[in-house]
Amino acid sequence: MDTFTLHRGSAPLLVSLPHDGTALPDDIAARLTPTARRVPDTDWHVSRLYDFAREIGASVLVPRYSRYVVDLNRPSDNASLYPGQNTTGLCPIVQFSGEPVYQAGEEPRREEIERRVARYWQPYHDALSSEIVRLRAAHGRVVLWEGHSIRSVVPFLFDGRLPDFNLGTSSGASCAPALQARLASILQAHAQHTHVVNGRFKGGHITRHYGRPDEGVSAVQLELAQHNYMDEDSFAYLPERAQRTQRVIRELLEACLDGSLLQ
Numbered sequence: 001m002d003t004f005t006l007h008r009g010s011a012p013l014l015v016s017l018p019h020d021g022t023a024l025p026d027d028i029a030a031r032l033t034p035t036a037r038r039v040p041d042t043d044w045h046v047s048r049l050y051d052f053a054r055e056i057g058a059s060v061l062v063p064r065y066s067r068y069v070v071d072l073n074r075p076s077d078n079a080s081l082y083p084g085q086n087t088t089g090l091c092p093i094v095q096f097s098g099e100p101v102y103q104a105g106e107e108p109r110r111e112e113i114e115r116r117v118a119r120y121w122q123p124y125h126d127a128l129s130s131e132i133v134r135l136r137a138a139h140g141r142v143v144l145w146e147g148h149s150i151r152s153v154v155p156f157l158f159d160g161r162l163p164d165f166n167l168g169t170s171s172g173a174s175c176a177p178a179l180q181a182r183l184a185s186i187l188q189a190h191a192q193h194t195h196v197v198n199g200r201f202k203g204g205h206i207t208r209h210y211g212r213p214d215e216g217v218s219a220v221q222l223e224l225a226q227h228n229y230m231d232e233d234s235f236a237y238l239p240e241r242a243q244r245t246q247r248v249i250r251e252l253l254e255a256c257l258d259g260s261l262l263q
Contacts, residue, residue: 003123004063006131011057012139013256014131015050016206017147018072018124019043021063028069031106033099039066041088041096043149045237049229050147052250056257058145059131063124068092068101070116072124073146073204078113091116098156128210136216143179143256146207146221151232158200164228165195165248168203168221174211175218179261183220186251193228193248218262222252 022039029037047062054060063072071090078090088094093107102108108116128144135142152162165187169175180197187195201223203211211219226232229242255261 003065003120004061004127006062006127007054007060008131008134009054009057009059011059011257012135012142012259013053013056013058013145013253014128014135014142015053015058015060015145015147015253016128017043017046017050017060017062018206019063019067019148020047021065021067021069023065024069025065031102032068033101033103035097035099036068036095036101039068040235041067041092042235043147044226044230044235045242046147046149046224048237049149049224049242049246050249052246053253056250056253058253059135061124061127061131063120065120070113070120072121073148073206075205075209076117076121090121094156096151096154096156128206132210132217139259141216141259141262142218143262144206144210144217144219145253145256146203146219147224148201148204148221149224149226149229152225152227162223162225163196163199164193164225166199166201166223166225167195167197168201168207168223169198169219170203170208170211171198174203174207174213175220176213176262179218179220179256179258182255182258182261183252186248186255190248213262216262218256220256222249224249 074090091108091113203221207219207221228245
């Protein structure tokens with residue numbers, strides 16, 4: 001069963017898009033609520049938004065299945081990434097709207113969650129680990145870029161309106177300091193967009209687990225407010241708006257290729 005696609009690039013850059021998937025196995029879809037079957041909490045169109053990454057030599061890893069099947073950016077033991085704050089789990093049972101994901105009594109139990117981890121979560125992480133090893137062996141260093149997006153207003157998860165660009169480096173632990181400083185300076189130069197570094201979204205499990213700058217692996221998460229490239233209500237992709245946003249993202253990714261920032 002193909003649970004992801006991996007494009008292997010030549011540059012020391014791996015773009016991971018763990019919430020891009022929309023597929024639902026039939027047996028799971030039948031148990032979801034009508035609103036959840038629309039998989040509204042998808043990071044809509046991020047693979048399209050990042051399609052230029054191949055042009056600059058990046059590897060790109062994209063899942064097939066929805067985060068409602070299993071969230072690839074959560075630890076396999078389901079430990080909370082944000083203790084004391086609302087969040088969603090390894091196999092989410094609550095939507096970002098606060099509505100249930102499953103019909104009453106249809107939530108997955110421990111044995112099913114373990115099967116989903118083995119079938120969907122583990123292959124993605126095996127591919128992620130192997131690609132990091134391959135690129136680091138070839139270049140001596142690698143940047144793992146976690147591409148995410150979310151509605152700009154989600155009261156269940158955060159107050160107010162989310163900044164346009166939200167960089168997360170696990171409060172600096174997952175990324176070389178010089179690279180974080182360069183990325184922040186790029187965003188500051190684009191005054192038409194709001195941004196924050198290590199705000200509400202500091203990086204999920206992938207950023208925190210794989211980012212080891214002292215070993216030549218820097219990991220950065222970009223949580224992008226979706227209104228920058230799409231209509232948040234209809235989920236429609238807006239090409240002209242997306243092109244403007246892509247230019248900023250491309251500048252960020254090109255900075256990741258500057259080896260002097262990873263010393």
